[in-house]
Amino acid sequence: MRFILVDEILELVPGQRIKASKQVSPDEDFFPDHFPGFPVVPGVLLTEMMAQASGKCLESEDPTRGKPMLTRIVEASFRDWMRPGETAIIHSEVKKSRPTFATVSAYIEIGERKICSAELMFSFVPRAKFAADWRDEVLERFLERTAGN
Numbered sequence: 001m002r003f004i005l006v007d008e009i010l011e012l013v014p015g016q017r018i019k020a021s022k023q024v025s026p027d028e029d030f031f032p033d034h035f036p037g038f039p040v041v042p043g044v045l046l047t048e049m050m051a052q053a054s055g056k057c058l059e060s061e062d063p064t065r066g067k068p069m070l071t072r073i074v075e076a077s078f079r080d081w082m083r084p085g086e087t088a089i090i091h092s093e094v095k096k097s098r099p100t101f102a103t104v105s106a107y108i109e110i111g112e113r114k115i116c117s118a119e120l121m122f123s124f125v126p127r128a129k130f131a132a133d134w135r136d137e138v139l140e141r142f143l144e145r146t147a148g149n
Contacts, residue, residue, distance in 0.1 A: 015061025
């Protein structure tokens with residue numbers, strides 16, 4: 001399994017809000033075990049989807065601040081399941097953004113169903129700690145597509 005849990009950025013206001021999507025293939029390797037006979041996306045992966053989208057929003061505001069990394073799940077709640085083949089629409093809004101940390105409020109919708117929400121906290125890891133060739137392809141693809149708009 002790959003842990004890139006955002007396929008596409010649909011809307012982005014850097015440092016303020018993001019709307020992104022993730023389509024979950026029925027072939028994901030966690031479905032047979034979570035749960036046998038009732039396959040659903042684990043809550044921890046739903047939380048990671050919200051964190052990854054939120055991180056892209058924060059990073060797009062000021063990449064020199066460092067890479068946003070999830071440091072705390074302040075609160076998370078799960079109301080419904082994400083099943084094989086469904087597409088998550090991930091929403092996140094930055095509540096507080098400081099030089100060393102940020103907080104966001106996020107949720108996931110599938111169709112008209114709001115399936116989960118979370119309040120998350122991030123710190124910023126210096127870019128020098130990452131591999132020199134590290135790139136966020138999803139964020140780069142969105143920024144290239146919207147350049148000049």
